[in-house]
Amino acid sequence: MHSEACEALKRQGYQFFTPTSSAALKPCMWNKRALRGGEMCYKHRFYGIESHRCIQMTPTLRCNQRCLFCWRSFEHEVTEEEECPPEVILASVKRLQKKALSGYKVSSYVEPERFSEALDPNMVAISLSGEPTCYSALPELIDRFRDGGYTTFLVSNGTRPDVLARCRPTQVYISLDAPDRETYLRICRPRRDYWERIGESLALLGSRRSAIRITLVEGENDFAPDRYAAMIQDSGASFVEVKGYMHLGYSRYRLERDQMPLHDRVRAFADLIAEHCDYAIRDESPVSRVVCLEQRP
């Protein structure tokens, strides 16, 4: 892995599983907030996930897209690596999470009971950065997490339906960031045109606990709610999350701050989608600018 990129990520709090792979974890902001007894992330509100017991990780930082809204750098992309085997990830995941949270133990804001709960994580969100389906042993890794007693959320860009078909996470997310092929190619900038493959991935969702995630970028993909609705309807996904783009990380060099939609705009777009399909608003989190829709029974 590119050492410069690796050092920059370490400074941002990434913990790497091995020196030669890009498999990494990093506790998210909500994990730390929950540790201090503060608010939990919207996944707690929507799905009952306890943020302080959640590990945010990825088995690889490689990706086959270069989305405008992505917070990672495209300057030092990981193209080659020695993949970290699933058994190594399982064997070190709690130790690395503990290392990442070690500074919090001494804080007077953190209750000892909550801290010891955080050291016994029960949820893995495979969603840190990179595209997890680019990791060759993803199905096995997810099975091992499940056998180890973890709930697993897998977030994928949907470009590798053949891999997704073999994965059995508790909940799978597929990103749908465009209502049509042309917009997809402009915003997600894939290595090849994977639009058809995303359709194939969406078709896998109806038989599983699943969610479609739409990252709404003002002036880029916030149009044609009826077309989004048609694709959602065809997929049969359990949930849809319409989420506002956040002006963070390296995306700040590609997009403007005012392309972050306010929550009212996200809600209005979700309402328009709901008007065109059999999904209804289930919940929303204004602080995270996300609205959750659920398939009507």
Ligand code: SF4
């Ligand atoms: S698919 Fe995900 S990791 Fe890859 S460029 Fe897009 S947002 Fe970033």
